[in-house]
Amino acid sequence: MNVLHINQLTKHFGSIKAVDNLSFDVPKGTIYGLLGPNGSGKTTTMGMLLGILNPSSGSYSWFGEAPDAAQRRRIGNLLETPNFYPDLNAIQNLKISCQVKEVDYSHIQRCLEIAGLWGRARDKVKTYSLGMKQRMGVANALLGDPEVLVLDEPTNGLDPQGIAEMRDLIIEVGKQGKTILLASHILDEVERVCSHVAILKKGKLMASGLVHEIIGGGDRVILKSDDLPLLATALRDSPMTSQVKQAGDRVECLLEDEFDSGDLNQFLVQRGIKIKEIFVQKNTLESQFLEITKE
Numbered sequence: 386m387n388v389l390h391i392n393q394l395t396k397h398f399g400s401i402k403a404v405d406n407l408s409f410d411v412p413k414g415t416i417y418g419l420l421g422p423n424g425s426g427k428t429t430t431m432g433m434l435l436g437i438l439n440p441s442s443g444s445y446s447w448f449g450e451a452p453d454a455a456q457r458r459r460i461g462n463l464l465e466t467p468n469f470y471p472d473l474n475a476i477q478n479l480k481i482s483c484q485v486k487e488v489d490y491s492h493i494q495r496c497l498e499i500a501g502l503w504g505r506a507r508d509k510v511k512t513y514s515l516g517m518k519q520r521m522g523v524a525n526a527l528l529g530d531p532e533v534l535v536l537d538e539p540t541n542g543l544d545p546q547g548i549a550e551m552r553d554l555i556i557e558v559g560k561q562g563k564t565i566l567l568a569s570h571i572l573d574e575v576e577r578v579c580s581h582v583a584i585l586k587k588g589k590l591m592a593s594g595l596v597h598e599i600i601g602g603g604d605r606v607i608l609k610s611d612d613l614p615l616l617a618t619a620l621r622d623s624p625m626t627s628q629v630k631q632a633g634d635r636v637e638c639l640l641e642d643e644f645d646s647g648d649l650n651q652f653l654v655q656r657g658i659k660i661k662e663i664f665v666q667k668n669t670l671e672s673q674f675l676e677i678t679k680e
Contacts, residue, residue, distance in 0.1 A: 387449075388413045388533055388564045389434070394443035396429050396588075403429040405588040406443065411566060411581070416559045418575040418596070419568040420674065421585035427568040428464070430585075431537050434566075435462055447533070458486070461531035463539055467522030471511035475502055475521060478510060479528065488529040500524035500554060516547025523554060533564045540574060552578055576600075576670040586678045600673050606646060609635050609662040619656045625649050640665070 389411035396404040404426040411417045419427045432438035434445055436457060447456045469478045479493045497503045500520040505513070513521065519539055526534055539555070540548045548571075555578050559565055569575050575582055576596060583593040592599055606626070610616040617636045620629040625648060626638040640649060646665050653660055666672075 386413045387411060389445065389447055389566070390449075391430075391434075391445045392443055394430065394433060394445055395441045396426075396433060396438060397441040403588050404433070404440075407585075407588070407590050408443075409583050409590060409593045411564060413564055414562055415581050416555065416565045416567060416579045418579035418582040419566065419585065420570070420572065420575050420582050420670075422570055422678075424587070425570075425585040426588035427570075427585060428537055429588075431462075431464065431535055431566070431568055435460070435464070435535060437464075458529065459531055460533045460535060461526030461528070462535040462537075463519075463522040463526045464535075464537045466542070467518060467525060469510045469518070469521060469525075472509055474509055475506045475524070478521070479525060482525050482528055486529055492528050492530065496524040496527040499527060499558065501550070514547070516543050516550055519543060519547065519551055520554060523551075523558070527558070531563070533566065534558065535566045537568045538570070539567065540569065540571060548574065572669075572671040572674055582670070584674060584677055591677045596670060600668055600670055604640050604668050605637060605666040606640050606649065607635050607637050607662075607664040607666065608660055610658060610660055612658070616653070616658055616660075619653060619658055623649070623652055625652060635662075 387410040392408050394404055394407040407430060419430065421427050429438065433440050436452060445452065450456065475497055476493055480490055483490055483492065494503060497506050500523050502517065502520055502524060510521065540551050543551060552574060555565060555567065567579060579596055581594065582596050582599055584591045608616060613631055613636055617629055617631045620626045620636060620638050625641055625644040627641065629636065629638040646663055650660060650663060
């Protein structure tokens with residue numbers, strides 16, 4: 386079942402087409418990454434999905450229905466850096482949010498516990514680090530127990546510890562069965578956190594699907610030997626490798642998922658081929674992203 390369906394969603398700002406015929410689905414219970422460099426249309430897309438911006442054309446639906454105010458109550462969001470009253474503590478700030486959202490105060494403790502802030506709940510927000518304020522934003526988004534969370538660059542501006550804490554929080558919330566739509570330009574974080582990804586470039590969808598499918602098959606291996614033609618022939622005969630090609634002073638190939646470089650080296654030794662150098666280039670979301678988005 387899909388929580389969100391997007392169909393040819395488009396947004397113009399004058400002559401600038403910020404989002405260009407965007408179409409993809411977000412399955413229920415997934416952590417779905419919206420990935421792209423700054424200016425790729427991620428924030429504009431989220432603004433439309435939350436009813437903040439009106440599309441120029443195209444459509445979207447939440448929970449299989451046309452968007453309306455009642456549906457938006459089922460969606461929590463954190464867009465950019467959250468703003469709270471600095472001289473109030475976390476509980477006092479979230480009580481104000483509860484009044485706005487028409488949510489009972491009983492939700493506050495649980496949301497702060499999930500965000501790892503209950504121990505600091507009675508401290509003024511101005512004493513919080515940036516990472517704590519970001520986690521406070523997630524706690525605020527969780528008020529009312531929404532089915533979906535929409536998070537726009539939740540690790541923006543955080544130090545490595547803050548990024549790790551936010552990553553762990555997103556994973557923990559995802560384990561509770563919530564669907565999370567996460568916009569980011571940090572490829573490593575998307576690869577670690579998300580099950581699915583849509584890659585945007587200049588408002589256009591370049592690729593979408595399961596992260597492991599986007600990354601694709603095995604790692605790339607680069608080998609050097611005194612007899613490159615013999616090496617290339619052996620690799621083409623091996624069930625461990627594919628896409629073998631000789632390039633200059635080396636041979637390159639893809640290593641099938643179930644094998645590693647040790648298996649390959651052992652196979653070549655058995656064939657009497659001496660390897661001078663072997664280098665494994667891990668296949669990552671970053672390498673695929675750069676390939677997909679290159680000019």
